[in-house]
Structures are given as C-alpha cells and as structure tokens.
Amino acid sequence: MEEENNVTSTSPHRLRHRKRSSTEVVLDGNPSPLLVNDQNKYKSFMVRTYSTIWMIGGFVMVVYMGHLYITAMVLVIQIFMAKELFNLLRKAPEDKCLPGIKHLNWHFFFTAMLFVYGRILSQRLANTVTADQFLYRLVSGLIKYHMAICYFLYIIGFMWFILTLKKKMYKYQFGQYAWTHMILIVVFTQSSFTVANIFEGIFWFLLPASLIIINDIFAYIFGFFFGRTPLIKLSPKKTWEGFIGASVTTIISAFFLANMMGRFPWLTCPRQDLSTGWLHCDADPLFKPEPFTLPAWIPGWFPWKEMEVLPVQWHALCLGLFASIIAPFGGFFASGFKRAFKIKDFGDSIPGHGGITDRMDCQMVMAVFAYIYLQSFIVSQSVSVDKILDQILTNLTLEEQQALFTRLGQMIGYS
C-alpha cells in the first residue's frame, strides 16, 4: 500500500485536520514533528511522485522489450530484495566475529536461484539451442542432474554452516540461518511464480502487477480526499474510505484493462523458448471477443444493449477482487513486521518510497495468486499435454524424441 511506508509522507486523515487549523503543531494529542514543516512535506511528496513516474516509465519500457527483459528485471529486483532483507536483522558486533556469514547467505541465494530458474530457463534454453549438438547435450545434462546438483550445493552450505558454528554465537547463527531460509522462500516463491506467469504470456504478469499499482495509487488518492475512518491498527494511516474507493476502482479497471491488454498478441501469446523475436500464435479462445447481452436491470437510458467482451475479462474481475481485498494484507504483514523489529523501511533504494521490498509487499502476494489462479482455472485444461511434453524433453535424447514422434504418428493414424 502506498501510504504507509514513508513515514515522512502525510496522513490524509491528519491532513484534513491540518487544513482547519494550520497553526497547530500538536494535532490529535500526538506531537507530530512531521507536520510542522510544510516545505519538507511537499518536497517529500514531489520526490515520491517523481520516483513513481520513473518507475512506471521504466516498467512500461521493459514490458515493451519482452519476456527475457522482464525476467531479467524480476531477477534484479529479487537480488536487491534479498540484499535488503539479508542486512535487516544483521548485528555488526556479531558479524565481526563471523567473517563468512555474508558469503554463506549468498551461497544459499545462488543455490536457490539455480534450483528455481535452472529448470524453467534450461527447458526453454534446450528449445533454443537444438541446432548445436554439444550445447544441447550440455543443457540436457544440466536438466537431468539439475536437482542433484542443487542438492549437492545446498549440502555444502549446510556443512559449511555447521563447521563454522562458534561458541556463544550459536543463537545468532541459527537465527541468521532461519532468517536466510525464510527470505529465500518468500523471495523465490514469488519471483519464480512471476517468471512462470511471464512465459505463459506477458498478460498474466502485467495485469496483476498493474492492478496492484492501481490499487496502491487509488487507495492513496481516496484516502487523501475522503479518508476519515481508520482501517487497521497495524497501519494507522490506512482508512476504510481509501480501501473501498480503491477496491471499486481496481475491479472496474481490471475489467477494462483486460479488454485492452487482451488484444495484443505480444501480451497474450505464451513464449516457449528464450528468443526475443516477434510472437505469433492462434489466439486462445479466452482472448476472442464474444457478444455479451447486458442484463435486464440495466436502466433503459443506457445507450448499449450488447457489448463485445473477451472471456478473459471475467477472470480479470476475480484478479481485481483479489488485488483489492486480499493483496493489501501483504502490505499489512510488512507493516507489522517493520513495527515488530522497529524498522522504518526495508531499505533506501527508491527515493521517497523506501526500499524495493517496501514496494513489492502486495506484488508478491498477487503474483502467487495469479499463478495459482492461472494454473487451476485456466491452463489446467492442457496440463497433461504439457506435462508429457516436459517429460519428453527432459528425459529423452533427440533420437528418442524423433522415434517417439514417428511411432505416435503411426498410432494416431497420421503420417
């Protein structure tokens, strides 16, 4: 949620009071030094808006460039997030006695990276390099022994951890070990699901991400103008007005954005390999416009009786509902966490916003939902074909694949 992370930004609720009595310094019983200096407040607002525009611009640019670049962006964000989070619960005096602890964290990070992306990417890499026999074998070998290699790397880290345990540091070291694992699980779950979404079609990455951005922005705006009723104790700056206003806006946007985005093959076609060229595919029925008769309760003065709807728009409504009702809990969770450990922000990478993690809290919850929704209610029809294709590409040599192709052709009466 936009409003909560930046302690220097002004609460909409307080702002309303301030308008009435602009000379007061103590507003509602709490002395609030942040509201004293108007210039500071507006400066912070400007910095924040400026960063937001740059971020959204960069985002649109990367989306335009395609799957591989979006994936790279996700990876970079992930590395920065891990860095912010790794540093969060570190204590300098303990770290001095444990010189290797930082390397161990990154060892686990890159093991997790290999584990998660090794499979997704090498599968698509195998589809890309079939021309070169040597490369193809190398990649096939990597795919085949992928799990064993990752396990081996993990065990090295595990033994490294145990062999570097130091007396009187046990508790700190076990705490760090657990923290590292929690971070890796959270960061990699969300980013691997995000990458999976991207390759199913940019649509499945772009729509959910946009909905969260829209929800964040409109929660801020509605809270700014109408916010009166506090929503949750955890984030005192959030209001029911912001929450409800943003929800309605997000759900409506979801419906129309899906219609817009669903018309570009660049966004809707899945990507099977790692090339970056133009995408062609037969549009999935989800993205083919269908006539939709408006229900009878629509008042008579409404100019249209029928409209063209892409079936995917109904799914978009579910995504919008989730983005506006459930995903904000990701933000509450992050607020609570920051309160528990008395941290202001997770980092300071984005001027006016805090750390990257501060902007990703709801995105993470959303990406996982989008993945599960897509796999359960949309893709699952063709899951068995995909699964078997996956098996064929993973386990069989090229000659065996050709043999299989020929025999399958004979069996189903082709060729």
Add this chain to the structure above:
Amino acid sequence: MEEENNVTSTSPHRLRHRKRSSTEVVLDGNPSPLLVNDQNKYKSFMVRTYSTIWMIGGFVMVVYMGHLYITAMVLVIQIFMAKELFNLLRKAPEDKCLPGIKHLNWHFFFTAMLFVYGRILSQRLANTVTADQFLYRLVSGLIKYHMAICYFLYIIGFMWFILTLKKKMYKYQFGQYAWTHMILIVVFTQSSFTVANIFEGIFWFLLPASLIIINDIFAYIFGFFFGRTPLIKLSPKKTWEGFIGASVTTIISAFFLANMMGRFPWLTCPRQDLSTGWLHCDADPLFKPEPFTLPAWIPGWFPWKEMEVLPVQWHALCLGLFASIIAPFGGFFASGFKRAFKIKDFGDSIPGHGGITDRMDCQMVMAVFAYIYLQSFIVSQSVSVDKILDQILTNLTLEEQQALFTRLGQMIGYS
C-alpha cells in the same frame, strides 16, 4: 547420532578414565554429577536399550505390513515431531495473551499436510477407485483444484495471523510465524520425500533408514570401546574412532543389506495404488543378479574368484557413504540447535532417548538424499519411449494426443 542426546548416558571417553580410577568423582577437571551414581547410569543404559529394541521391533512389524502402514507411521511421527517443535520456542506468559496461536500453528500444519499428501495420495486413490464413477469424479476434482484449495487455506491462515496481531506482541508473533514455517518446511520436506520413496518400493525407504540406524548404533559401540579423540566441539561426546568405525561398518552393511533386501519383491516393486495386497512385478534390472569377477588385487587365498552381485548394490555403496559421512551433520545441526536454545532434548516421548525429533535428525537428511539420488541416478534412466507412449495412450484423449503430436513436431523441428 546415538550418543549425544541423552545427557544421562556416559561418554565413552570418560568411561575409560573411570575404569582406571573408579573412586574419583571429578574426572577431567569438570565435576560430572552424572558419573557419581553408577546405578543410575546403568539403569539409563537399560532403559535406552529397552526402548531401542521396542522401536526396532515395531519398525520391522510395520515394514512387514506394507506401504500404507509405513506411510501412516511416517505421518504419526511427523505429527509428534511438529508437536515437539511447535512447543519448543513457546513462552507461557505470551501465549496467555494469544489464545488462538496454537490453533493457527495446526491450521498451517494441516494445510501443509493437504498440500503435500493430497497430491501423492489422491493420485493413487484415483487409481484405486476408478470403478465408482462418483468417487472418481470427486477425487479428480480434488486433484485438479488441489493447489487452489491449499492456497485458499493458506491465505485464510495468513489473514488470521494478521488480524490477530496484538500490540507489544508483534515480535513474539512474527517469531512464532517464522518458526512455524521453518518447522513445516523441514518436517514436510523430509516426510514427503520419505513417502515418495516408500511408493517407489519399500527398499528405497528401508535401506536408507536402516543404514542410519546401523551408523548410529555402531558409532555408539565404537565410541564406547575405542573412543579417545573428540570429533567436533558441538557434540563433545562424539569421537573420531566412533565416526570412522561406524562409517566402515555402515558402508559394508549397505553392500550386503542391499543384496538381502533386493531379493524380496515386496520390498523392490513400486506400488501404484493404495491397496495393501501382494505385489507382483517384473524385477527391475537393478535387482537381477549379475556375475561379478573380483579384481586382481584380491589375495590368492580368498576362496571366491567370482560372485553374484545385484547392480543395486553399487548404488547402496553411495547411500552408505552418505549415511556415514554426511548424514551425521543432521545430528550436529540438532546438537547445535539444542545448545543455542539451551534445550536438553526436543521432547520426552521415548524413554531414554528424548523426543522423537532427537531420533529423526539424521533420518531427515538421509531421506531427502535417498529421494534425490533415486530420482536423479536411478528412476530417470528407465523413462523410455515405450513408457511415455503408454502414458500418452492411457491418459490423453484423442484430441490431446493430436495436439501433443503437433507440438512435439514443432519442437523437434519436424512439420
């Protein structure tokens, strides 16, 4: 490792000293109240041996009863482990203010249970109930929306956690949340891999588990009689003599145990459904005896020049090597953890041994290794063109088969 968990058992190293000067109370500078009372010590030894015999007896019995019962045993062990671990970092005063915290843990536990076993078991359940159309549809539905159902349950827990956050308790609650997740990951990773091994053939569960038991027992015995040189600071009762003696014994046992176990179809055949009847299968080539000519460096007086070896015995050597060299690190990890949090044992379920978790530390590391070894170096070899064709013809509709044919053609560059 056997020797470390029971604080009342005697260190082999100290025992040697005691024989020389049986009247001394302070032996090597540390006053050790445990060694004063001989009767107590032997009593504890007896209790421990008695428990061990009961455990091994029960284990053999369950293995004899078959896959479903072994799985049930794994599930029971898992529930007890989770219970022990959930209680470990609890603090009574904080818990009083948070009445729901216990239920939340178990909510996550059963969600994880459904997630992990729902898939494995319902797949096999589907193979069992194909006769009944209604049941079959129900199970198919469960499989299809399995991920979505589990995600929904998780999100409920997540929101529950956030909505019950209490001021001044944040840090404790977030700590508990992280701890619960760590427990679930550790417990479910190992137990789901164990269950997967069981259904690949009891052999793949029984051999690794036996090797750990053998290694534990012989580390204790070798340490008892020859232990002089301390192995690692983390567990001061472990000795190099115990470690090396146990390793050699375990590796040799692995080779011969594999030969014994490899001759029973009950142990070697995979189980495709949930029935408990007798198993028949064509023996995998791994379990067919092959003549093996002993290498030339074997001395001339050795009576045999050739012996019959099952190919699986060579793999058993790798399992033995891991069980004796790497798996003990699971024990070191548990020791370190107990030291860090100043706990004597994880629980008190097994008289003389401590908690169930104390006996499972190395088993957990081993089960994961066995799974990954099996999947990487054994199972994947036998995925053949025939097997995949069989899958295609049994599981896909004609339209899906045609779709697969077309897509495979595109991927391997035909058509």
